[in-house]
Amino acid sequence: MSGEGENDASQTKRMKYSDGEGSRVLKDFSVTKILKEDSKVKLMAIHGKFEGANDDAVLLLEKLPFASKTVNAMLTGSNLHETLKNDIYSTYEAVSPPSFPGYKTTMIYPATEKHIAKYSEQDVFVVHETKELYSMVTKPSLEQSSFSLQWVYNILEKKTESERIIHEDVDPETGFILLPDMKWDRKDVNSLYLVAIVNKHGVKSLRDLNKQCLPLLKNILNTGTKVIKEKFNIPDSKLRIYIHYQPSYYHLHVHFTHVKFDAPGSDVFRAHLLSSVIENIENNGDFYENKTLSFTLRENDNLFKKYNERGYFD
Ligand code: G7M
Numbered sequence: 001m002s003g004e005g006e007n008d009a010s011q012t013k014r015m016k017y018s019d020g021e022g023s024r025v026l027k028d029f030s031v032t033k034i035l036k037e038d039s040k041v042k043l044m045a046i047h048g049k050f051e052g053a054n055d056d057a058v059l060l061l062e063k064l065p066f067a068s069k070t071v072n073a074m075l076t077g078s079n080l081h082e083t084l085k086n087d088i089y090s091t092y093e094a095v096s097p098p099s100f101p102g103y104k105t106t107m108i109y110p111a112t113e114k115h116i117a118k119y120s121e122q123d124v125f126v127v128h129e130t131k132e133l134y135s136m137v138t139k140p141s142l143e144q145s146s147f148s149l150q151w152v153y154n155i156l157e158k159k160t161e162s163e164r165i166i167h168e169d170v171d172p173e174t175g176f177i178l179l180p181d182m183k184w185d186r187k188d189v190n191s192l193y194l195v196a197i198v199n200k201h202g203v204k205s206l207r208d209l210n211k212q213c214l215p216l217l218k219n220i221l222n223t224g225t226k227v228i229k230e231k232f233n234i235p236d237s238k239l240r241i242y243i244h245y246q247p248s249y250y251h252l253h254v255h256f257t258h259v260k261f262d263a264p265g266s267d268v269f270r271a272h273l274l275s276s277v278i279e280n281i282e283n284n285g286d287f288y289e290n291k292t293l294s295f296t297l298r299e300n301d302n303l304f305k306k307y308n309e310r311g312y313f314d
Contacts, residue, residue, distance in 0.1 A: 035047050037121075047111070062105075118300075125307075152251045206288055241274045243277060
């Protein structure tokens, strides 16, 4: 796999640009290109560079949801500028006090071409991947080029994010680590987003799941929901528990999101409910080996290029 190679120098630089002194760090950032603007989910993806750095960076800016605990203090400290008044209706632009965080920032540094492509605005195409297309096009393509799994191994080896672990089951076959997804601000439980990363290596995606994986999948479903109830008081009736196909990272992991949160990638082209996955395999052990799986690809995806070269979209 080509992946995103890491070396000591890039790790040192990453430390430098993520040392917690956000304001100073972003002062040194200059925008190369706005990759994506999404006013619905209030997100902007920016490609840029830090002063004096050779490598590119991708910054994701997201507006944070309001918090019911602090909304009163926020309102009383805000300045309002009227933008419209009509009878009993008026609108304002509000400037909240500096102590209230305006947005969440995710930084990818050094960012590869694949990262820049991933966060760019792109045309989207639907693929119906048969068993044959998987083995002829998808599988060779992802073996050749997919995102590095270094961050996954860092979590499994407790090199990073160990203080965030919510639950760990050390069994090498059926165990996993449950921890907050990078997308969650870890404050608002209505937008809870956890990810369960399996200990076992080599299970790349939904396509690889079969009867042997049932104990692992059931353990993630049962233990994950139990732990979330205990730690966050969220019952399983409020959880969306699913696997992405195609995933971004080909080491099996399961998403746990709050149903109120319209999580990116929870649509029919990407999310497969874990409970349905288990049932399908129980009914037919080879279900995912044979099933035609539909997903979307974006024009800069390497996989899109492979399908396009074969004339799939003609
Ligand atoms: O699409 P896919 O199923 O591969 O989703 C991977 C999930 O992993 C996404 O929801 C990401 O937000 C999450 N994620 C990606 N990275 C690089 C990290 C990370 O470094 N830490 C954590 N906690 N989550 C991540």
